[in-house]
Amino acid sequence: MGNDEKTIKEVKIHLHKNFSIKDLRPLKYLIGIEVARSPGGFVISQRKYTLDILEDCGMQRCRPSKFPMEQNLCLTKDDDSKEVDAAKYRRLVGRLLYLTVPRPDIAYSVNQLSQFLNCPRQVHMDVVHRVIRYLKTTPGRGLFFPSSGNLNLIAYCDASWFSFPTTKRSNIGYYISLGGAPVSWRTKKQSIVSRSSAEAEYRAMATTVCEVLWIRWLLEDFDYKKDYATPLMCDNEAAKHIAENSVYHERTKHVEMDCYFVRERVTSGEIKPCKIKSKLQPADIFTKALGTYQFRFLRDKLGVRNLHSPT
Template identity: 50%
Template sequence: MDCVKLPDVGSRSLTTALIQFGFVQSYPDYSLFTYCKHNVRLHMLIYVDDLIIGGNDTAAIVKFKSISIGASIYLGPLKYFLGIEVAHGPEGIFLSQRKYALDIISKCGFLGAKPTSVPIEQNHHLALAKGTLMENPNRYRRLVGRLIYLTITRPELCYCIHILAQFMQSPRQEHWDAALRVVRYMKGYPGQGLLFCSDSDLRLYAYCDSDWASFPLTRRSLIGYFVLLGQTPVSWKTKKQHTMSRSSTKAEYRSMVTTSCELKWMKKLLLSFGVAHDEPARLYCDNQVALHIVVNLVFHERTKHIEVNCHFVRDELQRGNIVTCHVRTTEQLADILTKALGKEKFAYFLGKLGIRNLHTPI
């Protein structure tokens, strides 16, 4: 894969030029373009004026680079893109944001701080904090904003940063201390990231979970999911549900629906890369009742209140796009996205998810 710097041209002009060259714009992601002719396959990803191109034919890539798109600049093999460091090795491709993380640590003055083993306290009460309001809340907003971008390669930070982002309007001292704790956690593992193993298969798996009525002010539930391609997460999210669920089962059922939508989109996106998934993707959930609701189409008094759009997961199951599976709570990988975990369990899930630290600690 190579990286190219584009001139300041309009997106429509660039799209037109690529289509004339023979590229096809991807429907699941309009920033992705694919060229597939005569056993030559090229893929191009564009973000504003930065471009990544890769494929199975080096000569075709060289030919494309020789075609002038304005005053484009060839930056060489892909090593750094939008703050994400890309390292190629015999094991596979490793993605991290080490430089970005070190910049945050340095700006906070924590280069010499003692690191913590988990990014957030297990029994925190940040939603009920009554401490002093910050005199300069912009400091808090800037720090949390930087931390949000770090979740691109650090899914283990999603839960704690989701919690911190809820107090942007009126942060208190407890919230600031919790944000600095995340920085101290990063101090111990600045180069942690995702390893895409070269010998991994291309099957899709998903884990979804919820924390029922976890937010004490509104009692709305928190959902989280991982979508894995082979052994590595490729999509994840921590999100508060829009409405209050009447039971933990309904909260889990909603999380399955959200994850099913992501799986459907991911299948379409991978198809743009020429990776077809004829087998149903496995969707893992640790709530037996929610799993029974999915497979049981019989009307029931206790499920009649569930909205029609929530039965999307049933439709996907009947179409053969997914298959639901039970997973023990102790093996539910999405737990790390919905709860504050202790040191041992947190480290265990990091290992199961393939989140590694290939750099020497600072």
Template identity: 50%
Template sequence: MLACSCRYDIVITGNDPKAIQSLKDFLHTRFRIKDLGNLKYFLGIEVARSKKGIFISQRKYALDILDDAGLLGARPYSFPMEQMLRLNPTDGKPLQDPTRYRRLVGRLIYLTVTRPDLSFTVHVLSRFMHEPHQPHLDAALCVLRYLKGSPGQGILFPTTNNLKLKAFCDSDWASCPTTRRSVTGYCTFLGDSLISWKTKKQNDVARSSTEAEYRAKADACCELTWLRYILKDFGIQHSEPAALHCDNQSALYIAKNPVFHERTKHIDLDCHLVRQNIQSGLVSTAYTPTKMQIADIFTKPLGKVPFGSLLGKLGVYNIHSPT
């Protein structure tokens, strides 16, 4: 006979200490469990608490990536990707051994769990997993040099907060040099806490920047709808519509205009989706100037100044940096 001993790590959370203790007591009667106290480390994610709030990061995991790549002593960069860089599938020479690139990008994908600042760059790098070339590896190594300067960067969930949903959405029209498809980017907040974000290449080619922006708006609406269901399961109701911020005036006009016309025939379903959310009071649209558009960081590579400015607005900080 073979004996098997398995180990599982679980996290129990809630706002009722008595219910949490009751669940732990019940589990202890069925299994051998060890209570490690307040959550500090779980699946590579580090959790720190203070009077200001809860901070999550993957500092040890980031340092392990740097160590594995041999770049612990590398010169740090201020941002993860060059501003005007456009990578193509056929750039440069193919890598003789693509395993290193695939392993690196795969680890970076998991790092985006607490690093929204890497979301766009890792999205671009993952396009070339099937056949990476030297320029793709060079861009990935630039990400590591950026990590060298901020391995402990993460997300802060403030102690004082409200429970109002809001989202920012943006797109970069026809930005893919190969397919000319646009990139959608959005992020959602619960009060001042960033709770979800996304960078995604759109499925179809957009014929105008307005069309690309509207598709991004429809994706953000779907995310807000899903988050409403999740919060409802937690007993949190939203009587007010969630604010959806967009920097395209034409897209905002189409959302408020119930008349179907020539400019919207290619995005018919998205139009009806957004209008339905607005008319039912689930979403309210608002204009945000491009310079204040937080979702811009999820659609394109930015320079040092705008990139650093948007990080603070996202609630991304490095508690390990000297003050």
């Protein structure tokens, strides 16, 4: 990786002399991921892989869906619907998991479906089919990485309190962009039960800070040291206040270790907690099922583009 063509060629020649390698030239297709380049940047997508899923399921002519999961839908294990073929369900969810590499817009839905691999029911299979119907609308959609712009690192974090009714655990999500391009995102069920929404949000903040620090260290390895704090956008005022105020105790006694960790990074100038409106929070798409308008709005903020849409 580099911006010096002469040095890159010298490295290739050196490697070729010592190892048996094959130069595949500019990347176009690799392990199911397609790369399309343009003067404005490049897009990675899995169009062929998506079409293969539709063909294998016999859903080429199915009715498309505008969003992958019904708003406010709550999936549980104790559902009264009939059991389905577990092997088929696992195979479909596994294929969708790989598809989340260039498709963060389906990450939350697939994460929810992954909770029921042991004993899937018909209601869970119906959601799988809905995700596939959503993919049919734009099989060529993928992530856009611009070729120009700054290298500003911005992080967003969010949590959905008590989003898993069976275990009473919360769901956390974060999204990190570099120069306006997505570089890291995640949706995850918290490992313990949070006693308040502020605690759930703060634990999401601590998880995001860990990822931000790793990316900052990685950029330093590329000889790009960031001398300013990385903005951490959070829509919970209480969590932001806890991160900045070392004597705010009433909501921190259950998250003491996370408090010290985040505050230390805020004090060192590596992280700067910032407030963002909930409607503008892109990490919201990783913590709950949204309606059509809000889902599309946040999906576009993630940098997900349709490569084959008319210009």
